[in-house]
Amino acid sequence: GAVVSQHPSWVICKSGxxxxxxxxxxxxxxxxxxxxRQFPKQSLMLMxxxxxxxxxxxxxxxxxxxxxxxxxxLTLSTLTVTSAHPEDSSFYICSAxxxxxxxxxxxxxxxxxxx
Amino acid sequence: xxxxxxxxxxxxxxxGATVAFNCTYxxxxxxxxxxxxxxxxxxxxxxxxxxxxxxxxxxxxxQLNRASQYISLLIRDSKxxxxxxxxxxxxxxxxxxxLIFGKGTTLSVSS
Numbered sequence: 001g002a003v004v005s006q007h008p009s010w011v012i013c014k015s016g017x018x019x020x021x022x023x024x025x026x027x028x029x030x031x032x033x034x035x036x037r038q039f040p041k042q043s044l045m046l047m048x049x050x051x052x053x054x055x056x057x058x059x060x061x062x063x064x065x066x067x068x069x070x071x072x073x074l075t076l077s078t079l080t081v082t083s084a085h086p087e088d089s090s091f092y093i094c095s096a097x098x099x100x101x102x103x104x105x106x107x108x109x110x111x112x113x114x115x
Numbered sequence: 116x117x118x119x120x121x122x123x124x125x126x127x128x129x130x131g132a133t134v135a136f137n138c139t140y141x142x143x144x145x146x147x148x149x150x151x152x153x154x155x156x157x158x159x160x161x162x163x164x165x166x167x168x169x170x171x172x173x174x175x176x177x178q179l180n181r182a183s184q185y186i187s188l189l190i191r192d193s194k195x196x197x198x199x200x201x202x203x204x205x206x207x208x209x210x211x212x213x214l215i216f217g218k219g220t221t222l223s224v225s226s
Contacts (some may be wrong), residue, residue, distance in 0.1 A: 045216075049212075049213055091156070093159075099211065101147070102206065106158040106159060106160075108157070
């Protein structure tokens with residue numbers, strides 16, 4: 001149990017385009033989903049926390065207008081990188097929580113390359 | 116100061132060696148502590164939770180020192196397959212709050 005999927009697993013796009021990444025909890029309802037970003041040899045940095053049906057809470061320094069997060073259902077959250085730039089190239093990982101303390105399950109990540 | 120700091124690494128050890136990783140956290144409200152393992156280009160996978168009294172899982176032993184805000188992971192009898200990056204993570208133990216990760220320490224075990 002507790003499986004989280006992400007799609008796509010990798011994507012290459014041109015500068016200026018937008019990319020949508022989906023995160024799904026496959027066998028549980030995720031009241032909260034988290035989006036992290038990881039640059040090479042760096043830690044997972046929390047970008048935002050989203051609760052189903054409400055606006056995401058972004059971490060300091062993360063542009064909410066650039067990284068659009070939608071958590072429209074209890075099993076799906078999406079992250080859209082708008083007007084992507086090469087510096088947005090990174091590994092984006094979501095995690096989902098059923099709302100119980102200390103339960104957080106990670107998706108396999110999406111590797112974004114912006115050319 | 117970063118919320119979670121780890122030994123810089125990398126650690127290069129021979130098979131069979133014992134290696135220890137350290138991690139400090141700055142938020143005294145932190146209540147839950149974990150060690151994750153991350154392989155190259157993969158998501159982190161939970162290795163073990165860290166309990167106040169310390170805990171062991173096979174060759175892995177985790178310790179917590181709340182007074183010093185310090186967590187450790189000891190790996191005994193290192194295997195080639197232990198080569199990975201080890202991330203410590205903390206949480207303030209409220210539902211809906213995210214794990215905060217350290218930068219990770221890379222371990223390379225060689226034959």
